[in-house]
Amino acid sequence: MSVNSSKSKWVRLGDYIEEFDVRNSDKKIKMVKSVSVTKEFKETNAKVNKEELQGYKLVPPFHLSYVQTTKNEKCFANALNTTNETYVVTQVNKVLFVKNPKVLNIEYLSLIFKGEEFDRYAIFNSWGSARETFDWSEFRRIQIPLPDPNIQQELVDTYNGLKALAEQNEALIKPLNEACQAYIVDCKKKYPEVKLGEYIDFYYEKNSDCQITLEQGINIDKVFITPHRPNSDLSSRIIVRKGQFAYCTQLNNENVAIAYRKGDDCVVSPVYKAFEIKQQYKNKLFPEYLFLWLKRKEFGRYVYWRSVGSAYEFLQEENIKEYKIPLPPPDVQQAIVDIYNCAEEAKKIANEAREKMKMLCPALVQRAINTTHKLQ
Numbered sequence: 001m002s003v004n005s006s007k008s009k010w011v012r013l014g015d016y017i018e019e020f021d022v023r024n025s026d027k028k029i030k031m032v033k034s035v036s037v038t039k040e041f042k043e044t045n046a047k048v049n050k051e052e053l054q055g056y057k058l059v060p061p062f063h064l065s066y067v068q069t070t071k072n073e074k075c076f077a078n079a080l081n082t083t084n085e086t087y088v089v090t091q092v093n094k095v096l097f098v099k100n101p102k103v104l105n106i107e108y109l110s111l112i113f114k115g116e117e118f119d120r121y122a123i124f125n126s127w128g129s130a131r132e133t134f135d136w137s138e139f140r141r142i143q144i145p146l147p148d149p150n151i152q153q154e155l156v157d158t159y160n161g162l163k164a165l166a167e168q169n170e171a172l173i174k175p176l177n178e179a180c181q182a183y184i185v186d187c188k189k190k191y192p193e194v195k196l197g198e199y200i201d202f203y204y205e206k207n208s209d210c211q212i213t214l215e216q217g218i219n220i221d222k223v224f225i226t227p228h229r230p231n232s233d234l235s236s237r238i239i240v241r242k243g244q245f246a247y248c249t250q251l252n253n254e255n256v257a258i259a260y261r262k263g264d265d266c267v268v269s270p271v272y273k274a275f276e277i278k279q280q281y282k283n284k285l286f287p288e289y290l291f292l293w294l295k296r297k298e299f300g301r302y303v304y305w306r307s308v309g310s311a312y313e314f315l316q317e318e319n320i321k322e323y324k325i326p327l328p329p330p331d332v333q334q335a336i337v338d339i340y341n342c343a344e345e346a347k348k349i350a351n352e353a354r355e356k357m358k359m360l361c362p363a364l365v366q367r368a369i370n371t372t373h374k375l376q
Contacts, residue, residue, distance in 0.1 A: 009147075014140025016104045020063055020095040024056045024088045032056065033079075033087040035067050039114050041079045041087060056088035057095050062106055065095045066113070066139075069131045076122035076134065080110040094136060108152040108368075111159055112144055115361040147371040155364045162360060166353035169346040176343035183336045184292060187326040197321025199285050202275045205239040207267045212239055216266040218246060220255035222295050224266065237267030243287065244276040245294070247320075251313045254300035260291040273317070289333040292340060293325045 032053065034044040041059075059065050059081050066078035069092075081087060089095065098106045112118055121142075126132035147155075215234060217227040224246075231237070240246040240261050247258035250271050268274075277285050293299060302323060307313035 009145065010143045011146045012140070013109075013142040013144055016100070016146075017096050017098055017109075017140075019136060020058070020060075020097050022058045022095075024053045024058055027051065027054050029053065029056075029058060029086055029088045031085060031087050033059070033089055035065055035077045035079045035089065035093060037075050037077050039077070039079055039110075041065075041081065046090075053088055055091055057091060057093060059087040059089055059095050060097075061086065062101075063095055063097045064106060064110060064113075065089050065093045066134075067093055068133045068135060069126075069128075074123065075116075075119040076113060078110075078113045080106060082107070094139070102149060104146065105149060105152040105156060107156040107160075109144070111155060111361055112365055115365055117362060117365075145365070145369045145371075147368045151368065151371050155368060159357065159360060159364060162353050162357050166350045166357065169350040169353070172346040173343050173350070176339055176346065180292070180336060180339045180343060183332075183339065184296075187328050187332070187336075191326040191328045191332075193324040194327045195321060196290075196323050196325065197318075199277055199281045200245075200275045200321070201278055202273060202317050203239075203241075203244065204273060205241075207234050207237045207239050210234050212237075212265050212267050214264060214266040216240070216268055218248060218257040218259045218268070218272070220257055222257075222259050222291075224259050224261065224263070227269075234267050236270055238270055238272050238274065239265060239267055240272070240274045241265050241276070244274045245287070245291070246272050246274045247315060248272055249314050249316075251304055251307050251315050254297065254304045256294075256300045256303055256315065258294050260287055275317075275320070283330065285327060286330065286333045286337060288337040288340070290325065292336065299323065 030050045030053065032044050032048050032050070033041040034046070036042045057065075061081055061084055064078060064080045065087075066076065098104050098109065122134045123132070125138050126134045127138075210233075213234065215227055215230055215237065216224040219225050238246075242261055242263065242265055244261050245258065246261060246268055247256060248269075248271055277287055277290065303315050303319050304313070306319040306322070307315050
């Protein structure tokens with residue numbers, strides 16, 4: 001990163017950092033990590049003999065490690081160890097620390113390295129043939145904005161607050177999903193099973209007048225998506241009303257493309273069909289509870305086994321009608337749905353926080369640049 005204005009307070013990074021090249025000679029550290037393109041430490045995928053780690057480099061707490069090669073990954077892969085544990089990384093990684101943390105906060109430095117702008121800078125300044133390398137000498141020449149330490153900490157706290165929000169919600173997702181699945185399995189033991197055919201009606205309503213212009217598809221994650229190839233003529237598309245289920249009749253495997261429509265009415269490809277719970281049963285069978293069963297791998301295996309065809313296997317209406325689910329009282333269904341919705345809300349919050357973190361890094365760096373300008 002270079003300075004475009006002589007008025008801004010920028011510093012040469014090499015004056016504030018040192019390389020940390022300490023090897024795991026006594027082989028005491030067994031926690032092998034890799035530095036991912038998501039700028040995090042991950043469990044390594046390499047087959048490692050943990051009795052032969054003497055050549056690996058130590059990464060103590062609040063030390064930063066980066067991968068010197070850049071072109072293969074199109075980014076500057078780096079990670080900061082913010083734990084109390086010491087990791088080891090492969091010899092090709094560089095490890096560094098800040099000489100004076102009271103002047104340069106290494107977490108603030110890590111924020112600079114997380115941005116796409118720095119990825120571009122590292123790639124542009126990498127050299128080599130088979131592999132391009134962002135070497136230590138080039139790394140030390142980097143110029144960064146250096147605001148007051150209090151400002152650095154404020155920027156770090158802002159980022160860490162959003163990161164904590166993401167991690168807290170991510171920690172909720174697995175136990176909530178497990179609890180939901182446990183309740184579902186318990187229903188099979190406690191309540192009688194019913195065939196879906198008695199409770200649902202099928203629809204094949206064409207968008208002949210083109211009144212509905214929202215075109216959708218369904219992916220194997222069981223959600224509606226914008227199709228990759230939109231159509232200009234929607235008159236032959238099939239309507240899916242709010243509160244209906246839609247599914248693709250063509251099956252390639254057990255990953256059935258099926259989803260429950262909560263949004264506005266939409267249209268889908270003619271290879272889809274729609275169904276909904278009969279009006280007289282809507283107080284007995286909740287659509288969200290039914291959808292939990294249709295999302296299970298068990299349902300995918302069942303319908304794929306029952307499907308027929310040659311080039312394509314087709315999911316027929318009768319296969320769905322014959323599928324059985326346990327039917328607990330409405331209050332039990334609602335309790336299960338509530339747990340599932342909590343897990344989905346946690347996932348949504350976590351995903352939104354992660355997306356905001358991506359956008360936040362360049363904004364925080366820009367604020368640091370503006371702040372250093374004001375301090376002149």
